[in-house]
Amino acid sequence: MKKFLTFLRAANAQLNFLINRTITLLQLERRAQLTAVLITSVLIGGFVTAVTHSAKAAREQWVSHVQVRITTAPVALGDQLTNGNTSVVDLPEASIADDAISTLPKGARARIALQPHTPLSTSMLLLDGSVVSIPPGWRGIAMPTDLIVPNVFAGDHVDVIAGDAVVAEGALIVSSSKSDGITIAVPAAQSPVVASAARLGDISLVLAN
Numbered sequence: 001m002k003k004f005l006t007f008l009r010a011a012n013a014q015l016n017f018l019i020n021r022t023i024t025l026l027q028l029e030r031r032a033q034l035t036a037v038l039i040t041s042v043l044i045g046g047f048v049t050a051v052t053h054s055a056k057a058a059r060e061q062w063v064s065h066v067q068v069r070i071t072t073a074p075v076a077l078g079d080q081l082t083n084g085n086t087s088v089v090d091l092p093e094a095s096i097a098d099d100a101i102s103t104l105p106k107g108a109r110a111r112i113a114l115q116p117h118t119p120l121s122t123s124m125l126l127l128d129g130s131v132v133s134i135p136p137g138w139r140g141i142a143m144p145t146d147l148i149v150p151n152v153f154a155g156d157h158v159d160v161i162a163g164d165a166v167v168a169e170g171a172l173i174v175s176s177s178k179s180d181g182i183t184i185a186v187p188a189a190q191s192p193v194v195a196s197a198a199r200l201g202d203i204s205l206v207l208a209n
Contacts, residue, residue, distance in 0.1 A: 109126040
């Protein structure tokens with residue numbers, strides 16, 4: 001009988017332990033679930049707020065208008081941009097580039113060919129001192145600083161004459177400025193002759209169509 005009572009006490013203690021352990025686990029699980037729900041709610045709230053703010057900002061950009069200069073006629077690469085082939089209009093802020101302009105810098109020329117109604121930006125312009133990229137397979141050559149040349153800008157094409165012979169046709173003006181002079185680019189195969197003529201000072205540049 002005594003052994004039986006001892007067994008019952010042990011069984012009862014084990015049962016109480018299991019019950020308490022189960023309750024503890026359920027409480028922990030409930031806390032974890034509540035924490036997960038709370039975190040999810042915070043994340044969803046933050047996402048909704050961000051989307052709402054973004055949509056509001058985008059709507060304001062379409063509602064807000066700014067003055068931008070656009071082309072009114074086709075403009076070829078290197079052509080000068082003037083009041084005659086451009087005008088100022090109001091456009092939604094969201095539809096224009098960050099570097100859009102409303103005023104033409106003095107002597108601005110087109111870096112690329114432009115179609116009518118193109119909003120102008122500084123990245124589309126060539127100015128005194130502008131630089132264009134050297135085409136793959138070509139070489140850049142600095143011209144003598146005392147070379148007398150036509151009024152050329154970066155992006156123009158010229159023929160290179162050494163003596164009485166044309167040694168390179170359609171050479172590209174890479175840069176042209178009053179302080180640094182002119183750098184041209186020619187195909188690699190023609191670069192030795194052009195560089196030699198430039199070094200000797202026996203060279204001329206002629207504007208090409």
